[in-house]
Amino acid sequence: EVQLLESGGGLVQPGGSLRLSCAASGFTFSSYAMSWVRQAPGKGLEWVSAISGSGGSTYYADSVKGRFTISRDNSKNTLYLQMNSLRAEDTAVYYCAKDPIAAALPDWYFDLWGRGTLVTVSS
């Protein structure tokens, strides 16, 4: 079955760090660019970061640049998001999402989403 499963969310204090993981299955993970998209409680969707299939190209929203790092381990079919210097406004459900086109840069829409993991930044 084609699926994405996020983990690693939780409660963290402002200024703290957290690492999210997204385990992929059912498709050739290394062929597809991947992204993280977040949704604050009761709010809309915000793209956060993207990475090419090889991991050689990464992209970030201005709101997280310099604080978050996206990476992937294609041998483990897993996507990561290292989040440092967390702020209250980073509180959200974080989804990993797959681009639809194999062997392409992350320039597309998202054809597969995980169920999300909740990150709460609060003292």
Added chain:
Amino acid sequence: AIRMTQSPSSFSASTGDRVTITCRASQGISSYLAWYQQKPGKAPKLLIYAASTLQSGVPSRFSGSGSGTDFTLTISCLQSEDFATYYCQQYYSYPRTFGQGTKLEIK
């Protein structure tokens, strides 16, 4: 960043109704537009890409149109399972941006 504006933000309709949601881009995005459906507590689901191409498995009562800056999502005959929030997203340029969402509620 390209700003995506949806209208209305919310509205009520009845099963069997034909409904149209509008999405406007702050600059031209050709046909690089997708539509998603999201139900409470669930991940978004891709409905349409390239402004008018139906994703595999999506019912044919959903359709999309438009190019440039103005786009529409139409549901031809609302079913009970269609009551949800709908988002448009542009992928013409970085950062990829979403509309604020349109919540479709039962009248």
